[in-house]
Amino acid sequence: MKRELGITVKKDENFSEWYSQVVQKAELADIRFGIQGFIVHRPWGFFIIRKIYEYLEEEVEKQCHLPYLFPVAVKEDDLKREKDHAGFTPNVFWISEAGEKKLEERFALRPTGEAQIYPLYSLWFRSYKDLPFKGYQSRISAFRNEMTTRPFLRGREFLFFETHNVFNRHEEALEQIKEDLDTCKKVIGEKIKLPFLYFKRPEWDKFSGADDTYTPDTLMPDGKRNQLASTHDLGQNFSKAFNIKVKGKDEKEQFVWQTCFGPGIWRIMAALIGIHGDNNGLVIPSDMSPLQIIIIPITFSNKEAESKKVIELCRKIESSLKKIGYRTKFDDSEDTPGFKHNKWELFGVPIRVEIGPKEAKNKTVSLALRTENKKRQLKLSNLEKEIKKLLSKLDKDIESKANEYFKNNTRNSNSLKDLKELIKKYKGFIKVPFCSVKNDGEKCADILKAETDGAYVCGTLYPKEEKVSPNSKCIICNKKAEHTVYVAKSY
């Protein structure tokens, strides 16, 4: 049986098909589970996702967040308690029966955490001395009834991570927002090597129930915006709705200030696949790859003695690299060297080591980085020492390639006509002068969306908003432009 291997389309010619093939052929997810929008996370993909979780957990715990675990269920009235937040209800899954019986009180599968967590917060804090409080949930799912679904971009069940923080004063909440953005920089930027911009969302596009929403957004290879996380200044909206109060120093009861932060685990995964991958498949930062080094033997059936030496050497190298902590595998399967080469390239293994009779005789190895199109010859005695340098070279390659694409895809425009052309030709981020990011600007955003076949006002740069030149006008209504906003097509 011929096994189908390799990506059959080019990434820049048909990104959507390329993405689907990588997800399937690199065994990241299986969409054949049988219920639409519910996918199986396969081992190769889930290892990478678990790394994303580990990085986030490590960072938020440095900021004194502690983990907890809430049930998957939410009470119906809790879901509807904050009036804007109740906007989630049309998309929630309801559990209304058990066996043959109707439940007395139906409940929902959590669409997000606020409505299930905050009723308990109203019981946990009594005094200003109980605050600040920083809790988080990790490695869990949330559920929404999405009509169109794609692995790691949109699902009816999707992986979740959330922090929920409670403060005595608004200033502390704003500090937390900055810490969240710093977490994004450290995890998404430094570890996962994904470039992004921080936006403050326009007023009409905030998280339901939030005073302000901030997001790091990246660009996928097809030029569409992918929101990687969000952090929200919840003000006192939820504390008033859920009655979360503490006694202040002055003995008076006061509503608390809250923030919540939700990195999109799936969205980050989708960006990693899309942005780092190439025509041959997946490319993974070295610390995130399930295997860091694959050893491929080149043997010949008519040269038994030499082949034996090759195999012995492969095993020796495997065990010595494992001993110093690298995730290493000797691929001794019956597939041909060519097949193994293509397979591990498709799976994105950072380093391929090839050993044939020549290498065994000369005490050398032939080695290739996933990000390079060349083979290097190394002395066997130098291998252990060189691996570390080579992995860091690979990480730098990944980072600079991603940054280059990102930089080249931010453009300026001063007219709707020009914007329409740019969106059509390149997509990407386009900066335009715009009248207002308060609710009165929504009308212009709607017109912009209709005129550009769906482009979206992402918001203004944060924390430092870009200046608008004094005489510029909103590209839609022609009124004085108060802001430079970024526009993009969106996932």
Ligand SMILES: [Zn+2]
């Ligand atoms: Zn306008």
